Amino acid sequence: xxxxxxxxxxxxxxxxxxxxxxxxxxxxxxxxxxxxxxxxxxxxxxxxxxxxxxxxxxxxxxxxxxxxxxxxxxxxxxxxxxxxxxxxxxxxxxxxxxxxxxxxxxxxxxxxxxxxxxxxxxxxxxxxxxxxxxxxxxxxxxxxxxxxxxxxxxxxxxxxxxxxxxxxxxxxxxxxxxxxxxxxxxxxxxxxxxxxxxxxxxxxxxxxxxxxxxxxxxxxxxxxxxxxxxxxxxxxxxxxxxxxxxxxxxxxxxxxxxxxxxxxxxxxxxxxxxxxxxxxxxxxxxxxxxxxxxxxxxxxxxxxxxxxxxxxxxxxxxxxxxxxxxxxxxxxxxxxxxxxxxxxxxxxxxxxxxxxxxxxxxxxxxxxxxxxxxxxxxxxxxxxxxxxxxxxxxxxxxxxxxxxxxxxxxxxxxxxxxxxxxxxxxxxxxxxxxxxxxxxxxxxxxxxxxxxxxxxxxxxxxxxxxxxxxxxxxxxxxxxxxxxxxxxxxxxxxxxxxxxxxxxxxxxxxxxxxxxxxxxxxxxxxxxxxxxxxxxxxxxxxxxxxxxxxxxxxxxxxxxxxxxxxxxxxxxxxxxxxxxxxxxxxxxxxxxxxxxxxxxxxxxxxxxxxxxxxxxxxxxxxxxxxxxxxxxxxxxxxxxxxxxxxxxxxxxxxxxxxxxxxxxxxxxxxxxxxxxxxxxxxxxxxxxxxxxxxxxxxxxxxxxxxxxxxxxxxxxxxxxxxxxxxxxxxxxxxxxxxxxxxxxxxxxxxxxxxxxxxxxxxxxxxxxxxxxxxxxxxxxxxxxxxxxxxxxxxxxxxxxxxxxxxx
Numbered sequence: 001x002x003x004x005x006x007x008x009x010x011x012x013x014x015x016x017x018x019x020x021x022x023x024x025x026x027x028x029x030x031x032x033x034x035x036x037x038x039x040x041x042x043x044x045x046x047x048x049x050x051x052x053x054x055x056x057x058x059x060x061x062x063x064x065x066x067x068x069x070x071x072x073x074x075x076x077x078x079x080x081x082x083x084x085x086x087x088x089x090x091x092x093x094x095x096x097x098x099x100x101x102x103x104x105x106x107x108x109x110x111x112x113x114x115x116x117x118x119x120x121x122x123x124x125x126x127x128x129x130x131x132x133x134x135x136x137x138x139x140x141x142x143x144x145x146x147x148x149x150x151x152x153x154x155x156x157x158x159x160x161x162x163x164x165x166x167x168x169x170x171x172x173x174x175x176x177x178x179x180x181x182x183x184x185x186x187x188x189x190x191x192x193x194x195x196x197x198x199x200x201x202x203x204x205x206x207x208x209x210x211x212x213x214x215x216x217x218x219x220x221x222x223x224x225x226x227x228x229x230x231x232x233x234x235x236x237x238x239x240x241x242x243x244x245x246x247x248x249x250x251x252x253x254x255x256x257x258x259x260x261x262x263x264x265x266x267x268x269x270x271x272x273x274x275x276x277x278x279x280x281x282x283x284x285x286x287x288x289x290x291x292x293x294x295x296x297x298x299x300x301x302x303x304x305x306x307x308x309x310x311x312x313x314x315x316x317x318x319x320x321x322x323x324x325x326x327x328x329x330x331x332x333x334x335x336x337x338x339x340x341x342x343x344x345x346x347x348x349x350x351x352x353x354x355x356x357x358x359x360x361x362x363x364x365x366x367x368x369x370x371x372x373x374x375x376x377x378x379x380x381x382x383x384x385x386x387x388x389x390x391x392x393x394x395x396x397x398x399x400x401x402x403x404x405x406x407x408x409x410x411x412x413x414x415x416x417x418x419x420x421x422x423x424x425x426x427x428x429x430x431x432x433x434x435x436x437x438x439x440x441x442x443x444x445x446x447x448x449x450x451x452x453x454x455x456x457x458x459x460x461x462x463x464x465x466x467x468x469x470x471x472x473x474x475x476x477x478x479x480x481x482x483x484x485x486x487x488x489x490x491x492x493x494x495x496x497x498x499x500x501x502x503x504x505x506x507x508x509x510x511x512x513x514x515x516x517x518x519x520x521x522x523x524x525x526x527x528x529x530x531x532x533x534x535x536x537x538x539x540x541x542x543x544x545x546x547x548x549x550x551x552x553x554x555x556x557x558x559x560x561x562x563x564x565x566x567x568x569x570x571x572x573x574x575x576x577x578x579x580x581x582x583x584x585x586x587x588x589x590x591x592x593x594x595x596x597x598x599x600x601x602x603x604x605x606x607x608x609x610x611x612x613x614x615x616x617x618x619x620x621x622x623x624x625x626x627x628x629x630x631x632x633x634x635x636x637x638x639x640x641x642x643x644x645x646x647x648x649x650x651x652x653x654x655x656x657x658x659x660x661x662x663x664x665x666x667x668x669x670x671x672x673x674x675x676x677x678x679x680x681x682x683x684x685x686x687x688x689x690x691x692x693x694x695x696x697x698x699x700x701x702x703x704x705x706x707x708x709x710x711x712x713x714x715x716x717x718x719x720x721x722x723x724x725x726x727x728x729x730x731x732x733x734x735x736x737x738x739x740x741x742x743x744x745x746x747x748x749x750x751x752x753x754x755x756x757x758x759x760x761x762x763x764x765x766x767x768x769x770x771x772x773x774x775x776x777x778x779x780x781x782x783x784x785x786x787x788x789x790x791x792x793x794x795x796x797x798x799x800x801x802x803x804x805x806x807x
Contacts, residue, residue, distance in 0.1 A: 198219040221244065278666060295388060444502055470507070610665065614692030
């Protein structure tokens with residue numbers, strides 16, 4: 001084994017995707033899950049929004065975050081990048097970097113070398129900041145690893161020598177900073193010494209570092225995949241995730257990081273892509289709202305405990321691998337002091353296997369690994385989930401009454417609007433200060449045009465590089481089109497109503513995040529680039545591409561800061577109109593006691609969200625803080641089928657939300673709410689029904705458990721007492737079990753929320769759980785026949801299955 005260190009499970013927690021009030025709880029939950037290290041990115045565009053102007057406040061307070069991790073007794077892996085991707089806007093690069101003349105990102109051209117000095121300056125600033133605060137390990141701090149660049153290997157492979165020169169420069173620059181801790185480069189096979197190359201992916205048991213003296217490290221074990229607008233939501237079964245981690249450890253891996261363990265929220269306009277959703281939940285063990293996702297969190301916790309029980313043998317050397325069957329094998333670690341640990345694997349995707357190992361028989365579920373810390377006793381199997389299952393629900397917490405303000409079409413500021421011949425690229429105009437750019441031109445129609453009397457309207461075609469487009473003719477919405485995650489480009493084609501004389505064509509082009517990955521993504525375009533053609537005139541077709549176009553960056557409402565308390569007070573708001581595009585809505589939470597109790601949430605600390613299912617597309621602000629983009633009107637295609645943990649996982653395998661919104665609920669941090677008088681503003685682009693918007697609380701619904709009588713147990717492995725597997729049920733702090741909805745010891749069927757009795761059932765099942773669990777915050781029931789009044793079906797493997805409610 002290459003490393004002499006204990007295999008360390010770790011977690012990525014993107015600090016800026018979480019309000020800092022949530023940091024301490026999230027760090028403690030990571031520690032409670034058995035993790036040792038917290039990884040976090042450093043976002044250059046967040047910390048240096050303008051050249052030389054730095055920002056380290058609020059959720060960008062990097063030093064504060066790292067000190068909180070230290071206080072919890074955990075270590076830090078600081079992924080400086082400063083290219084980080086993370087589906088983050090522009091991959092973490094500041095937009096101003098794009099406008100260095102002649103620049104080409106992440107390669108060896110001369111203009112980029114000049115800007116690389118900016119990269120070096122930023123990296124140096126971060127390192128010096130950490131040193132000044134005493135945060136590196138040799139200073140008594142928690143930082144044990146640092147990362148330069150991110151997943152550059154595939155790009156280097158495509159671009160060849162210029163990229164190799166850049167990678168070498170980046171590595172040497174990092175080493176020269178003398179951090180006193182190792183540097184890593186992920187997905188960089190030729191990382192030069194002493195840089196450690198590491199693996200990212202759904203599985204990394206195939207990976208070996210480029211030198212035998214380097215540790216085998218997995219910097220991103222993907223817990224699922226990110227959510228995009230207009231696509232199904234990915235989920236990864238914990239059985240498969242645990243299997244992937246166990247495979248890596250049995251191969252000799254020394255460091256595993258989950259990407260993500262908590263993903264958080266892409267607040268404001270930080271989501272990249274384009275088309276990356278505001279939620280960055282990632283099906284992580286700790287969900288977007290900071291709550292435990294069970295059984296994922298609990299099952300991985302047990303995995304980490306099992307791995308650490310193997311420590312004396314794991315750190316002693318490389319495994320001895322032996323075949324146990326066609327698709328079965330053992331990996332055995334031994335130390336000179338007699339410690340022994342074994343991993344028994346069944347790679348078969350369909351069938352159970354009974355294997356013989358060291359004179360004993362072991363039953364292995366398909367696509368699983370059993371862990372034996374003493375080479376005899378099974379304490380954990382990746383496919384046998386004994387942790388409790390929590391079904392989360394969104395609980396209605398109140399409706400909202402709205403006022404509205406209509407965004408004016410063709411309302412230009414003489415100081416800011418400008419006219420040019422031809423079509424201009426959007427990002428070059430907006431510099432990403434807004435999602436919106438107006439394109440307006442004029443069409444003169446003669447009185448003798450045949451369509452004026454024939455009733456056959458002309459057709460307009462507008463071709464755009466993306467990402468969404470609203471077309472207005474003479475102030476009326478004619479149509480809306482948008483691209484997709486796979487292809488952001490779009491074409492609008494539709495009939496238009498023109499009259500004799502001058503007609504106004506106004507197109508509102510909308511960006512949905514800047515690209516964050518890909519070769520030379522800084523050159524990718526957005527906005528209307530043409531051609532723009534009008535068909536059905538006497539002349540046949542009229543090309544409008546090279547006419548004069550008037551441009552307005554942003555919305556009038558943005559210029560007036562309608563999302564802020566002062567800005568919203570500067571205009572007169574009216575009664576809301578349903579299905580009206582380009583409309584601002586506001587709601588001031590009332591200060592009367594009947595509402596104050598809810599919005600103050602004195603009855604609990606449940607996370608809050610807005611149910612936006614009745615709306616189309618737009619943005620949300622609360623007290624001037626950007627919640628993010630919403631787009632429930634973009635439905636995910638396809639049919640989501642049954643999810644089977646067995647077999648190789650990819651992001652298309654286990655999906656939900658087919659035929660529905662990719663994201664319906666939008667996280668509202670409680671820390672952003674005042675006791676009274678909170679201002680909520682939304683801008684609706686496509687037309688929706690604000691009367692159906694509601695505030696909801698995210699809470700536990702049912703709590704379930706499904707435990708076999710032969711479930712491996714961590715607490716009794718040394719005594720080899722397999723018959724004391726237990727069902728453990730845990731409510732949130734301050735809540736107690738109020739109802740037993742289902743209970744069966746036998747062969748029950750179904751899943752949490754829809755269990756039913758099987759052919760074998762112990763009739764005292766319900767009574768046992770009622771007696772032991774009602775009015776308890778936590779309870780445990782042994783899964784043995786005598787507890788349930790005897791064996792209801794001797795010779796049959798039985799399970800204890802229960803569903804309870806907490807209140």
